[in-house]
Amino acid sequence: MGVVLHGDRMTPKERIAAFATGKEFDRLPCFLSLGETATSLIGKTVAEYHHSPRVMADVDVATYRLFGQDGVGVGPGFHGIAEAMGTGLCFPDFNVPYIAEPVVRDYDDIDRLEPADPYRDGRLPLFLEATQLIIDELGDEVNVGSGIGGPFSIAACLRGTEYFLRDLRKNPEAAHRLLRLATESALRYIDAVSELGIAPGFADPVASGTVISAAQFREFAQPYLKICTDRINEKCGKRPNLHICGDTSRIWTEMADTGAATLSLDNIVDLAAAKEAVGNRVCLMGNVSPAQTLHKGTPADVEAEARSCIRKAYDSPKGYFLAAGCQIPIGTPVENIKALIDTARIYGKWPIAPERLNP
Amino acid sequence: MAVEEILERLIRGVREMDEDLTAEAAQDALASQIPALTAINDGLVRGMNEAGRLYEIQEYFVPELLLCSDAMYAGLGIPSPHIQRAEEESRAKVVLGVMQGDTHDIGKNLVKLMLEVDGFEVFDLGRDVPPAAFVAKVKETGAELLGMSTLMSTTMDAMGVAIRMLQQEGLREQTTVMIGGGPISQAFADLIGADGYAENATGAVREARRLLASREAAVR
Numbered sequence: 001m002g003v004v005l006h007g008d009r010m011t012p013k014e015r016i017a018a019f020a021t022g023k024e025f026d027r028l029p030c031f032l033s034l035g036e037t038a039t040s041l042i043g044k045t046v047a048e049y050h051h052s053p054r055v056m057a058d059v060d061v062a063t064y065r066l067f068g069q070d071g072v073g074v075g076p077g078f079h080g081i082a083e084a085m086g087t088g089l090c091f092p093d094f095n096v097p098y099i100a101e102p103v104v105r106d107y108d109d110i111d112r113l114e115p116a117d118p119y120r121d122g123r124l125p126l127f128l129e130a131t132q133l134i135i136d137e138l139g140d141e142v143n144v145g146s147g148i149g150g151p152f153s154i155a156a157c158l159r160g161t162e163y164f165l166r167d168l169r170k171n172p173e174a175a176h177r178l179l180r181l182a183t184e185s186a187l188r189y190i191d192a193v194s195e196l197g198i199a200p201g202f203a204d205p206v207a208s209g210t211v212i213s214a215a216q217f218r219e220f221a222q223p224y225l226k227i228c229t230d231r232i233n234e235k236c237g238k239r240p241n242l243h244i245c246g247d248t249s250r251i252w253t254e255m256a257d258t259g260a261a262t263l264s265l266d267n268i269v270d271l272a273a274a275k276e277a278v279g280n281r282v283c284l285m286g287n288v289s290p291a292q293t294l295h296k297g298t299p300a301d302v303e304a305e306a307r308s309c310i311r312k313a314y315d316s317p318k319g320y321f322l323a324a325g326c327q328i329p330i331g332t333p334v335e336n337i338k339a340l341i342d343t344a345r346i347y348g349k350w351p352i353a354p355e356r357l358n359p
Numbered sequence: 360m361a362v363e364e365i366l367e368r369l370i371r372g373v374r375e376m377d378e379d380l381t382a383e384a385a386q387d388a389l390a391s392q393i394p395a396l397t398a399i400n401d402g403l404v405r406g407m408n409e410a411g412r413l414y415e416i417q418e419y420f421v422p423e424l425l426l427c428s429d430a431m432y433a434g435l436g437i438p439s440p441h442i443q444r445a446e447e448e449s450r451a452k453v454v455l456g457v458m459q460g461d462t463h464d465i466g467k468n469l470v471k472l473m474l475e476v477d478g479f480e481v482f483d484l485g486r487d488v489p490p491a492a493f494v495a496k497v498k499e500t501g502a503e504l505l506g507m508s509t510l511m512s513t514t515m516d517a518m519g520v521a522i523r524m525l526q527q528e529g530l531r532e533q534t535t536v537m538i539g540g541g542p543i544s545q546a547f548a549d550l551i552g553a554d555g556y557a558e559n560a561t562g563a564v565r566e567a568r569r570l571l572a573s574r575e576a577a578v579r
Binding site for chain 1: 376417420421422423425426429460462465468511512513514515541542543544546547550
């Protein structure tokens with residue numbers, strides 16, 4: 001039994017377990033996507049974070065002690081998996097990593113590519129090590145996850161996004177070859193992290209409806225996500241969280257069809273519409289605006305928008321978690337992040353009183 | 360070969376993402392002595408505008424626009440060297456770029472494409488551009504429009520810095536500033552005193568034209 005923080009009556013682990021088994025719990029869960037964007041809390045740069053399991057773990061411990069969020073964990077995302085297959089990344093001190101040199105210059109290069117070995121390639125071993133450290137320090141109180149990229153985003157990172165997007169029409173066969181390789185790398189990481197007792201989650205930003213059509217999602221993103229989701233279910237007995245940034249309003253059904261348990265949605269979509277569309281199939285998560293509200297707003301702005309999110313989705317049949325629409329930006333004021341999770345504590349206290357949520 | 364038939368192939372080549380068809384039609388246009396600007400404006404540009412409309416109604420997405428632009432640029436290289444200097448009307452100038460610290464430029468490239476297609480002369484500073492570089496280019500070119508883009512929330516504040524620098528240089532009055540990108544919103548544009556905001560590339564062109572027209576009207 002872990003330490004209960006911040007006036008909660010249950011630990012996050014107890015709360016999520018109760019949610020998952022249909023039992024009563026104390027308040028609406030709230031997830032905070034921090035990690036690489038919160039390194040300043042312990043006086044470290046983002047570059048340092050990305051090369052040190054100790055720093056990765058320390059950031060999660062620091063944010064968890066400060067906020068008491070319902071999940072922690074670190075993972076390679078899509079950049080880290082592509083990097084382990086040979087794509088070159090750049091690591092600024094005060095910004096998230098970005099692609100410097102995609103490994104696939106032309107499609108003959110694919111023949112030389114191998115799926116990443118999570119125990120040996122790139123920085124994947126660092127993420128496994130960090131995950132174990134976080135489990136050791138926090139695993140009694142809060143569920144630990146590990147974020148990886150969806151195969152579509154991994155493939156875009158291997159090829160260079162603007163070329164990969166063209167390939168969908170110009171060279172779909174080659175795109176599928178790349179996607180199969182990306183999926184194989186993801187599966188190996190899934191297997192490795194499952195050995196630690198962790199079910200990873202996905203972010204697949206390049207597969208957003210802001211970028212590609214629903215038909216392209218169905219052909220090039222969905223099947224590969226499903227392969228990964230099936231593996232997670234097979235290894236961990238759990239289904240993952242799937243986050244896609246931007247406009248997902250035309251692909252909610254497809255996202256649910258991947259077998260994900262939870263859809264994490266960005267601030268530009270309407271949670272009420274998502275609830276109508278797929279709330280009877282999947283848990284929903286989101287969607288306070290990361291840039292406009294969390295980063296640039298006041299705590300009162302955050303609370304107002306969070307209450308609006310809760311109002312729209314608290315009664316979603318398969319459940320709802322409060323969260324930001326996407327990763328919480330570097331430099332977001334601590335009091336704004338606190339305001340987000342405290343809104344879950346105050347207005348999300350079970351049983352939720354809808355009249356308290358009115359604007 | 361009938362002029363109409365060649366122009367129709369130019370339009371279709373661009374709209375249907377067919378580089379070969381477009382280049383072949385561009386060669387035919389040259390051979391048939393169709394004026395360069397006619398081949399460009401009534402052929403290639405019209406095709407790109409049709410692609411833009413398909414993007415607006417969500418039939419085309421980013422992959423399609425990229426391929427349409429490839430076809431357009433494949434055709435454009437052929438008539439371009441033959442543009443008569445006198446034929447070129449003075450075009451509105453725009454400086455474009457992605458903020459310092461950010462390398463996501465697909466959106467900015469689509470905006471550049473649609474602005475060029477609409478007749479703007481674009482000075483593209485690329486990506487990872489410091490505020491001072493935007494201002495210097497505006498000063499150097501006398502551009503009426505400055506467009507700044509970012510996909511990252513950490514680089515948004517540099518947009519405000521660029522606007523303040525324009526003020527310091529005495530350039531703010533004569534420069535229309537537009538911003539765009541994932542984390543950008545009308546509220547943020549208002550906050551930093553930008554003149555305009557658009558959600559996507561085709562919206563950016565409409566907004567640019569609207570702002571320049573209202574500026575002209577105000578001056579008169």
